[in-house]
Amino acid sequence: xxxxVTRLHATLLSVIVAIAALAGCSRGPVQTGNVFVIAIESxxxxxxxxxxxxxxxxxxxxxxxxxxxxxxxxxxxxxxTVPPLRPGLAESWDISDDGLxxxxxxRKDVKFHDGTPxxxxxxxxxxxxxxxxxxxxxxxxxAGQTGFVWKFLDSVQTVDDHTLKMRLSQPFSEFLRMLxxxxxxxxxxxSPTALQTYGEDVADHPVxxxxxxxxxRIRGERIDLVRNDDYWGKVPYIDGVVFRxxxxxSARTAALRSGDVDMxxxxxxxxxxxxxxxxxxxxxxxxPHTWYLSFNMKDRYxxxxxxxxxxxxxxxxxxxxxxMLRGSVTPAWGVQALSAGGYVERKDIYQRNLDKAxxxxxSVGLADGFQTTLITSTDGSGQIMxxxxxxxxxxxxxxxxxxxxxxxxxxxSYLGVWARGMQDGVGMAQMSWGxxxxxxLYIVTSSELQAPNGPNVGYYSSPALDKAMNNAIIAxxxxxxxxxxxxxxxxxxxxxxxxxxxxxKAPYVLAPYVSGFISASEEWYDLxxxxxxx
Amino acid sequence: xxxTIRNRLxxxxxxxxxxxxxxxxxxxxxxxxxxxxxxxxxxxAEAVAALRTELGLDRALPIQFFDYLGGLVRGDLGRSxxxxxxxxxxxxxxxxxxxxxxxAALILCIVVAVPLGVIAAHKQYSIFDRVxxxxxxxxxxxxxxxxxxxxxxxxxxxxxxxxxxxMYNPRFPGGFTDLLAHLVLPAIAAALVPLAVIARxxxxxxxxxxxxxxxxxxxxxxxxxxxxxWRHALRNALPPIVNIIGLQVGYLxxxxxxxxxxxxxxxxxxxxYTSITQRDIPVVxxxxxxxxxxxxxxxxxxxxAVGLLDPRTRRKVGA
Numbered sequence: 001x002x003x004x005v006t007r008l009h010a011t012l013l014s015v016i017v018a019i020a021a022l023a024g025c026s027r028g029p030v031q032t033g034n035v036f037v038i039a040i041e042s043x044x045x046x047x048x049x050x051x052x053x054x055x056x057x058x059x060x061x062x063x064x065x066x067x068x069x070x071x072x073x074x075x076x077x078x079x080x081t082v083p084p085l086r087p088g089l090a091e092s093w094d095i096s097d098d099g100l101x102x103x104x105x106x107r108k109d110v111k112f113h114d115g116t117p118x119x120x121x122x123x124x125x126x127x128x129x130x131x132x133x134x135x136x137x138x139x140x141x142x143a144g145q146t147g148f149v150w151k152f153l154d155s156v157q158t159v160d161d162h163t164l165k166m167r168l169s170q171p172f173s174e175f176l177r178m179l180x181x182x183x184x185x186x187x188x189x190x191s192p193t194a195l196q197t198y199g200e201d202v203a204d205h206p207v208x209x210x211x212x213x214x215x216x217r218i219r220g221e222r223i224d225l226v227r228n229d230d231y232w233g234k235v236p237y238i239d240g241v242v243f244r245x246x247x248x249x250s251a252r253t254a255a256l257r258s259g260d261v262d263m264x265x266x267x268x269x270x271x272x273x274x275x276x277x278x279x280x281x282x283x284x285x286x287x288p289h290t291w292y293l294s295f296n297m298k299d300r301y302x303x304x305x306x307x308x309x310x311x312x313x314x315x316x317x318x319x320x321x322x323x324m325l326r327g328s329v330t331p332a333w334g335v336q337a338l339s340a341g342g343y344v345e346r347k348d349i350y351q352r353n354l355d356k357a358x359x360x361x362x363s364v365g366l367a368d369g370f371q372t373t374l375i376t377s378t379d380g381s382g383q384i385m386x387x388x389x390x391x392x393x394x395x396x397x398x399x400x401x402x403x404x405x406x407x408x409x410x411x412x413s414y415l416g417v418w419a420r421g422m423q424d425g426v427g428m429a430q431m432s433w434g435x436x437x438x439x440x441l442y443i444v445t446s447s448e449l450q451a452p453n454g455p456n457v458g459y460y461s462s463p464a465l466d467k468a469m470n471n472a473i474i475a476x477x478x479x480x481x482x483x484x485x486x487x488x489x490x491x492x493x494x495x496x497x498x499x500x501x502x503x504x505k506a507p508y509v510l511a512p513y514v515s516g517f518i519s520a521s522e523e524w525y526d527l528x529x530x531x532x533x534x
Numbered sequence: 535x536x537x538t539i540r541n542r543l544x545x546x547x548x549x550x551x552x553x554x555x556x557x558x559x560x561x562x563x564x565x566x567x568x569x570x571x572x573x574x575x576x577x578x579a580e581a582v583a584a585l586r587t588e589l590g591l592d593r594a595l596p597i598q599f600f601d602y603l604g605g606l607v608r609g610d611l612g613r614s615x616x617x618x619x620x621x622x623x624x625x626x627x628x629x630x631x632x633x634x635x636x637x638a639a640l641i642l643c644i645v646v647a648v649p650l651g652v653i654a655a656h657k658q659y660s661i662f663d664r665v666x667x668x669x670x671x672x673x674x675x676x677x678x679x680x681x682x683x684x685x686x687x688x689x690x691x692x693x694x695x696x697x698x699x700x701m702y703n704p705r706f707p708g709g710f711t712d713l714l715a716h717l718v719l720p721a722i723a724a725a726l727v728p729l730a731v732i733a734r735x736x737x738x739x740x741x742x743x744x745x746x747x748x749x750x751x752x753x754x755x756x757x758x759x760x761x762x763x764w765r766h767a768l769r770n771a772l773p774p775i776v777n778i779i780g781l782q783v784g785y786l787x788x789x790x791x792x793x794x795x796x797x798x799x800x801x802x803x804x805x806x807y808t809s810i811t812q813r814d815i816p817v818v819x820x821x822x823x824x825x826x827x828x829x830x831x832x833x834x835x836x837x838x839a840v841g842l843l844d845p846r847t848r849r850k851v852g853a
Contacts, residue, residue: 035705203619219627242704247795251698254687257698258691
């Protein structure tokens with residue numbers, strides 16, 4: 001009997017030794033092989049940039065594909081609150097005096113990764129895929145995603161190999177910036193050869209013009225990109241990028257610590273301090289993200305302007321940002337994020353002032369407060385910690401006598417409920433979103449886009465606001481447009497139509513040997529400057 | 535024998551039909567619209583409606599279900615709503631990865647739990663017996679998720695012996711040895727609960743058998759303790775143990791979700807987790823069907839094995 005126990009021990013021991021030998025002994029310095037490995041927070045959507053939704057996918061697609069007009073992401077948020085536009089696949093453009101005709105000069109000597117030359121016909125092919133219902137390459141999903149960009153497009157015409165004309169039905173001051181967006185689909189240009197060859201399966205063969213080429217994708221495991229040595233722009237230093245989906249935040253942190261990955265997205269707020277003290281680098285900025293509440297304009301209480309103002313004055317944004325979320329977000333002092341054009345800081349509306357809040361409630365006979373319901377999700381992309389944040393707000397509002405019931409739902413269910421529009425009894429609905437384009441404000445507050453026809457889920461309707469935003473959209477002079485957007489922001493703030501609470505800083509934690517990663521004021525990043533020192 | 539096989543196959547088909555029907559209905563009841571998920575919060579109602587039509591989500595439920603069944607018979611599990619690829623293309627590699635993990639966990643289980651149970655039974659009430667059963671019970675009571683993180687923290691991060699996640703090294707994906715190294719921690723985490731169950735079961739069955747008269751006879755006839763224990767007693771204990779192992783495989787297949795998410799193991803569980811949260815109905819249905827099918831087949835095999843191991847059942851079947 002002792003023999004079998006000894007044998008058991010011996011077996012176990014040899015197994016352990018074998019494993020240790022197998023895995024190598026002590027942890028030496030990480031050998032990166034000049035390949036940058038990023039642990040991302042969820043599996044990406046398909047690699048079709050015009051159809052894929054979500055920031056996670058666009059961060060990857062943006063390395064392979066490029067739009068006509070791009071954003072300069074080489075400056076961190078501290079240097080550029082709004083990332084400036086810069087030429088992408090269009091090296092320059094002319095806008096007619098009436099703002100209706102855009103002539104794009106397509107960059108010369110650029111090839112797609114499969115050798116297809118980039119020309120105006122290729123761009124037109126792509127545009128029609130997203131916009132022209134009668135065209136054979138029309139893709140309904142791409143059209144649904146990019147609908148806001150092509151909303152006013154009347155016609156697109158190839159003039160010659162490197163000149164493309166687009167005509168709009170009305171001036172659209174944000175057209176160029178909308179062309180640079182991604183996150184709800186994008187207008188990035190795909191190889192027409194690939195589109196024609198692979199049809200429905202084109203997402204398995206992503207061919208673009210960008211600084212990285214697609215190498216391999218194993219779902220759930222990795223998305224492998226390699227450097228494009230023939231890139232027309234700044235060729236990256238790194239040999240390649242690997243995006244590794246790791247949905248669990250603790251697993252991501254462990255992967256970083258063990259050297260399996262070089263950078264992690266969405267770290268646990270609690271782990272950031274520890275990682276930084278261990279020598280890891282924290283990179284964050286002010287991307288166009290706002291975590292906000294919409295008011296139900298049909299509700300007997302929240303339809304009263306003084307009630308909305310009081311609620312805005314009662315929320316402790318600084319407390320939430322500093323104490324609850326440990327500085328991983330900034331308090332929101334304006335309707336839009338800092339990185340959106342037309343941003344106006346309104347601390348008079350959004351900074352905590354309990355006395356004034358109580359006065360306002362008393363002035364409409366609600367000194368004793370009232371009861372209402374707030375809906376939010378339990379998790380979700382960009383939502384940070386929605387249920388806990390809602391509880392924090394609940395406590396804030398209790399101090400002025402407002403009793404808030406919180407209803408939470410799982411993210412996808414919540415999206416459906418939110419999109420349908422607020423029901424009776426619901427006073428506030430939470431969402432998080434944003435764009436560097438102030439056009440976002442139009443999308444969430446225009447009376448034409450009230451739910452269920454759009455994201456204006458509170459049925460907010462303000463003729464003055466609609467007029468200001470319309471003026472901003474058709475303005476031909478960028479300065480004039482900016483003025484109108486600021487006016488629109490001010491109207492929304494004066495009417496306290498929304499409750500912007502905090503802006504995410506999109507923190508990334510990087511290994512000490514990584515340099516050149518920049519957190520610009522955008523939800524995605526440029527990897528062409530990244531260097532790995534070992 | 536053939537009658538039994540025929541009956542078992544029939545009941546297998548019924549089980550699969552029932553499972554797919556229930557899953558289909560449940561997914562319809564759960565709130566959330568795949569079209570809204572795919573298009574995101576910025577979508578207009580028209581775009582959502584158009585997508586629903588394109589995906590066939592606006593047809594009557596019975597039609598959707600029978601379409602699905604028809605496809606199943608042809609081996610076509612439909613197309614994923616979110617990925618726009620055939621479900622089989624997505625699920626088969628995932629299924630294979632989960633099988634790898636399940637087999638590894640099972641081997642670990644059997645190799646550790648059965649001897650543990652045997653020795654504990656032999657040394658009943660000794661320190662070894664009490665400690666080993668307590669440790670295995672403690673292991674089974676720990677949340678797999680938390681234990682997985684503990685394993686990663688200890689062996690992967692602090693000691694650096696093993697990788698933290700995934701199936702292969704992200705930078706330099708290797709071959710079989712790379713896979714083995716990545717298998718160790720997830721297999722341990724997954725094996726925890728079945729290990730305890732199998733160990734305790736083995737112990738109680740062995741205790742019963744060791745008290746039988748024929749064991750005393752074998753000892754008396756001069757056979758060594760080892761021989762009696764491992765060759766004779768264990769052999770007779772195998773039928774119920776194999777039965778339990780078969781059932782534990784079902785647990786492993788279903789419970790492997792937590793392990794796969796924590797360790798980033800690209801298996802069926804992780805895919806189900808993602809697909810459920812995205813309301814990707816065809817993928818979820820396929821995932822559940824795969825698990826049900828695997829469970830049924832494995833238990834079929836287990837019952838067959840029991841039949842082989844225990845002549846008594848065979849005689850009953852013949853009659």
